[in-house]
Amino acid sequence: MQITSPAFKENARTALADPQLQKALVHVRSGFIDKRVKAMDALPEFDALRDSARAIKDHTLTHLDLYLERYEEKVREAGGVVHWAETADDARSVVLEICRAAGARTVTKGKSMITEEIGLNDFLEKEGVRPVETDLGEYIIQLRGEHPSHIIAPAVHVTRDQVEADFRREHDHLRPDRDLSEPEALLGEARRVLRAEYFSADVGITGANFLVAETGSSVIVTNEGNGDLTQILPRVHVVIASIEKVVPTLEDMSQILRLLARSATGQDMSVYTTVSTGPRRPDDPDGPEEYHVILLDNGRSSMLGTEFQDMLRCIRCGACMNHCPVYHAVGGHAYGWVYPGPMGAVLTPSLAGIDKSGHLPNASTFCGRCEAVCPMHIPLPKMMRHWREREFARGLNPATQRYGLRAWALFARHPRLYRLATSLALPALSFFTARRPRFRYLPLAGGWTRNRDLPAPPSRTFMQQWREREAEKQGAHA
Amino acid sequence: MSGREGIIGKVRTALGAKAGDAARTRAVHERLLAAPQGVIPARGQLPHAKQVRLFCMMAEKVSASVQRVKKPDSVPRAVAAYLRAKNLPSAVRMGSDERLAAMPWHTMKSLEVKTGAADPEDEVGVSHALAGIAETGTVALYSGPRNPTTVNFLPEHHIVVVDAKDIAGDMETVLASLRQTFGKGKMPRTLNLITGPSRSADIEQTLLVGAHGPRALHLIVVDGG
Amino acid sequence: MSDEIRKPPRVGLFVTCLVDLFRPSVGFASVKLLEDAGCNVEVPMAQTCCGQPAYNSGDRDDTVAIARNTIEAFEEFDYVVAPSGSCAGMLKKHYPALFKGDAHWETRAAAFAARVHELMSFLVDVLGMEKVDAVHEGTVTYHDSCAGLRELGIAGQPRRLLSSVSGLEMREMRDADVCCGFGGTFCVKYPDISNRIVEEKTSNIKASGAETLLAGDLGCLMNMAGKLQRQGMDVKVRHVAEVLAGMGDTPAIGKGNR
Numbered sequence: 018m019q020i021t022s023p024a025f026k027e028n029a030r031t032a033l034a035d036p037q038l039q040k041a042l043v044h045v046r047s048g049f050i051d052k053r054v055k056a057m058d059a060l061p062e063f064d065a066l067r068d069s070a071r072a073i074k075d076h077t078l079t080h081l082d083l084y085l086e087r088y089e090e091k092v093r094e095a096g097g098v099v100h101w102a103e104t105a106d107d108a109r110s111v112v113l114e115i116c117r118a119a120g121a122r123t124v125t126k127g128k129s130m131i132t133e134e135i136g137l138n139d140f141l142e143k144e145g146v147r148p149v150e151t152d153l154g155e156y157i158i159q160l161r162g163e164h165p166s167h168i169i170a171p172a173v174h175v176t177r178d179q180v181e182a183d184f185r186r187e188h189d190h191l192r193p194d195r196d197l198s199e200p201e202a203l204l205g206e207a208r209r210v211l212r213a214e215y216f217s218a219d220v221g222i223t224g225a226n227f228l229v230a231e232t233g234s235s236v237i238v239t240n241e242g243n244g245d246l247t248q249i250l251p252r253v254h255v256v257i258a259s260i261e262k263v264v265p266t267l268e269d270m271s272q273i274l275r276l277l278a279r280s281a282t283g284q285d286m287s288v289y290t291t292v293s294t295g296p297r298r299p300d301d302p303d304g305p306e307e308y309h310v311i312l313l314d315n316g317r318s319s320m321l322g323t324e325f326q327d328m329l330r331c332i333r334c335g336a337c338m339n340h341c342p343v344y345h346a347v348g349g350h351a352y353g354w355v356y357p358g359p360m361g362a363v364l365t366p367s368l369a370g371i372d373k374s375g376h377l378p379n380a381s382t383f384c385g386r387c388e389a390v391c392p393m394h395i396p397l398p399k400m401m402r403h404w405r406e407r408e409f410a411r412g413l414n415p416a417t418q419r420y421g422l423r424a425w426a427l428f429a430r431h432p433r434l435y436r437l438a439t440s441l442a443l444p445a446l447s448f449f450t451a452r453r454p455r456f457r458y459l460p461l462a463g464g465w466t467r468n469r470d471l472p473a474p475p476s477r478t479f480m481q482q483w484r485e486r487e488a489e490k491q492g493a494h495a
Numbered sequence: 496m497s498g499r500e501g502i503i504g505k506v507r508t509a510l511g512a513k514a515g516d517a518a519r520t521r522a523v524h525e526r527l528l529a530a531p532q533g534v535i536p537a538r539g540q541l542p543h544a545k546q547v548r549l550f551c552m553m554a555e556k557v558s559a560s561v562q563r564v565k566k567p568d569s570v571p572r573a574v575a576a577y578l579r580a581k582n583l584p585s586a587v588r589m590g591s592d593e594r595l596a597a598m599p600w601h602t603m604k605s606l607e608v609k610t611g612a613a614d615p616e617d618e619v620g621v622s623h624a625l626a627g628i629a630e631t632g633t634v635a636l637y638s639g640p641r642n643p644t645t646v647n648f649l650p651e652h653h654i655v656v657v658d659a660k661d662i663a664g665d666m667e668t669v670l671a672s673l674r675q676t677f678g679k680g681k682m683p684r685t686l687n688l689i690t691g692p693s694r695s696a697d698i699e700q701t702l703l704v705g706a707h708g709p710r711a712l713h714l715i716v717v718d719g720g
Numbered sequence: 721m722s723d724e725i726r727k728p729p730r731v732g733l734f735v736t737c738l739v740d741l742f743r744p745s746v747g748f749a750s751v752k753l754l755e756d757a758g759c760n761v762e763v764p765m766a767q768t769c770c771g772q773p774a775y776n777s778g779d780r781d782d783t784v785a786i787a788r789n790t791i792e793a794f795e796e797f798d799y800v801v802a803p804s805g806s807c808a809g810m811l812k813k814h815y816p817a818l819f820k821g822d823a824h825w826e827t828r829a830a831a832f833a834a835r836v837h838e839l840m841s842f843l844v845d846v847l848g849m850e851k852v853d854a855v856h857e858g859t860v861t862y863h864d865s866c867a868g869l870r871e872l873g874i875a876g877q878p879r880r881l882l883s884s885v886s887g888l889e890m891r892e893m894r895d896a897d898v899c900c901g902f903g904g905t906f907c908v909k910y911p912d913i914s915n916r917i918v919e920e921k922t923s924n925i926k927a928s929g930a931e932t933l934l935a936g937d938l939g940c941l942m943n944m945a946g947k948l949q950r951q952g953m954d955v956k957v958r959h960v961a962e963v964l965a966g967m968g969d970t971p972a973i974g975k976g977n978r
Contacts, residue, residue, distance in 0.1 A: 047700065049700075103502055231680055233682075271533075282696070288690050292682060
């Protein structure tokens with residue numbers, strides 16, 4: 018996927034000026050936050066489960082090589098095939114080989130961020146294989162030629178009116194008098210169109226929420242049931258998952274499942290949790306004849322053992338973006354790559370390079386709400402700060418910022434100099450205010466005064482006034 | 496195989512680990528063997544009768560409909576009544592599950608019972624669950640000729656029969672019984688944990704029941720199973 | 721119980737750079753609250769800023785130098801108190817992490833951090849203050865500043881003290897715990913986004929119907945006051961300490977200074 022993160026500021030401005038998008042973004046705030054709190058409050062063990070889940074992931078990550086080996090062995094025992102892909106390119110090639118071997122013209126897809134990360138749809142189309150997204154949200158944005166703007170609600174940036182217009186444009190069979198004014202009608206239409214696709218597909222591709230080392234299973238968690246139809250109807254099922262998805266046992270999966278849906282949508286459990294192990298068994302009347310797993314690294318191994326390792330605990334629930342004031346303001350596309358919001362601000366520099374995504378870890382107020390709601394206790398603001406440190410060390414931030422900061426730091430490091438400078442600065446500032454109580458414009462403070470007034474400072478600092486007060490007190494005592 | 500060695504090698508280097516490190520191997524082996532349960536919420540840890548009630552309540556909370564019957568013989572009548580109430584054709588699809596097969600379907604004269612995997616024309620599927628999970632109102636089903644997976648997803652109405660004695664407090668109990676059945680480290684091809692009928696909130700976060708899977712999930716809990 | 725009269729605690733006030741430069745009355749209100757509670761308050765002249773502008777810009781070297789200065793300047797006090805959740809959070813939560821691996825300074829930073837408190841938390845959690853002797857006629861709403869709320873758990877303490885102010889009526893706003901969009905350098909680096917966030921905040925403030933907006937961090941207060949005034953809204957903005965100290969009759973933020 019083309020990265021537009023370097024243009025984050027322009028993207029954000031466009032997003033802020035887009036009335037349709039702003040209307041749609043209201044649903045992020047209304048649709049997730051209260052539901053999550055309700056689900057969490059109904060489970061007194063929620064915080065204990067967070068600690069438990071963190072420990073599971075930390076243990077797994079520090080033994081990742083061994084769990085991956087064990088996982089592969091168990092997949093093979095169950096009759097499946099494991100493919101290892103170091104890069105997005107490798108993963109795409111494996112998918113294409115499997116499609117070619119299956120003679121596939123159409124592939125259905127369950128919702129998967131990892132296939133977005135490797136840009137699978139564009140690639141398959143170029144190679145003459147037609148990918149069909151089956152999750153309702155993913156289907157909508159595929160019709161629109163867009164990418165997901167949210168990791169669990171891919172079309173959250175789209176309004177109902179826009180969906181209706183998209184369906185009318187793309188579905189030739191729709192008669193103009195067909196009433197599509199209710200969301201139910203739109204869902205029914207998508208269901209009907211996609212039913213046919215499941216049966217025509219030769220290959221079904223899904224992601225995975227977990228890989229279980231104990232049993233060689235892949236696990237998907239969905240609400241619509243499209244992921245299941247995608248994997249049981251075509252002859253070949255391909256799972257694409259990144260290496261950090263592995264957990265040791267089914268019990269570990271169960272611990273994390275208790276956090277996942279609650280944090281994501283406020284459900285106790287998603288509707289369908291499906292644990293798949295290998296292809297159809299000899300006496301099975303249904304299910305895929307081939308079962309492939311593509312294990313993707315694509316930069317994750319380079320996060321291990323660094324200050325960014327904790328990010329690999331992420332279970333992609335989306336709670337961080339659901340609670341992020343910056344995400345609420347600009348939506349997911351402004352971030353310019355696959356993963357938006359706070360988790361994207363940490364992950365994108367790791368996977369796509371800090372030179373291209375420097376804005377993302379900077380575009381945060383460090384309000385800490387993301388960390389507070391993260392079910393896996395990922396210290397997102399701390400890791401964004403680590404990226405800022407790496408940028409600073411490499412001299413990647415703008416020169417004006419660096420010089421300004423160094424000049425300020427020179428004073429802040431030297432208290433006497435600082436006292437002198439501040440006591441001189443205030444009278445100078447009062448010159449600009451001309452006794453007004455606040456500024457509407459101040460040179461060098463345009464970033465502030467463009468949108469808000471700045472209170473005029475007093476003519477003397479607190480420190481000056483305090484010293485006088487103390488001196489008076491001493492005088493009085495003398 | 497180069498991808499494999501490349502990834503495993505990078506992971507080991509990043510972790511500062513050596514291949515064949517006995518302590519690490521043992522740690523992993525023991526973890527897999529012990530399969531510790533972690534935190535089990537108190538919600539489902541109840542006397543069995545209360546677990547059954549909690550199961551029914553939680554399932555209804557997620558928009559499933561629940562009906563309790565006294566004995567397996569009552570199930571066909573309950574199914575027929577459901578079909579009539581919903582104005583559905585008098586036909587159901589099911590697998591070869593012995594518990595279902597032993598029920599007196601022939602007494603429902605006009606009811607057609609088709610066995611085998613589901614096809615797109617089936618409007619109603621009937622399955623027998625491996626278990627119910629009280630904590631979340633979830634039913635657990637696994638693939639095979641007895642209860643084909645397509646029956647869970649293709650029909651618009653999915654009727655699941657659950658024996659009350661198979662209702663457990665938590666998922667961990669169900670996972671343990673699966674291990675008993677299939678052996679440690681082994682699984683059926685597909686384990687479906689189903690919590691309510693299919694749904695979507697992808698259009699303006701409006702919750703709609705009935706997406707790609709069944710629009711309705713009807714649970715028949717058999718008390719004297 | 722000892723018959724000895726307990727020595728009043730010696731408190732070093734960490735003024736914060738914004739209070740020093742923009743709103744000295746917050747410093748004096750803090751001193752009054754602390755002195756009324758029986759503390760001996762001193763203000764070390766060797767303090768400057770907590771270092772967050774450098775820290776949050778990835779400039780670790782300067783941050784460490786500033787942190788050392790601050791720790792040294794306050795080492796002799798029983799307590800270090802700041803009228804800001806953000807600065808107190810920096811001193812208490814982030815300083816120790818800065819010195820990881822430097823055994824000497826790590827110990828000093830940890831000992832320092834243990835003595836640091838945000839003003840409201842100090843008054844209520846440490847000194848056990850339950851009420852203040854102050855009057856404020858009118859309705860107020862309270863914004864939970866992020867660092868104070870999420871790093872230091874400050875939410876109930878200011879509300880509890882405010883409930884004891886005679887004449888004061890609290891009108892909670894919607895999403896009081898959501899960021900105001902200030903974020904230190906964020907608000908000048910990403911002014912458009914910051915503006916959108918603060919607009920959301922001011923509309924919630926307006927909807928609360930309160931005459932006065934209170935919070936515990938001057939950065940957030942200046943941001944919200946600046947936006948309210950640019951929008952022409954007639955809501956007075958003050959630091960919570962000013963009201964609790966009975967100094968709510970001074971000109972509000974952006975309305976003049978003494």
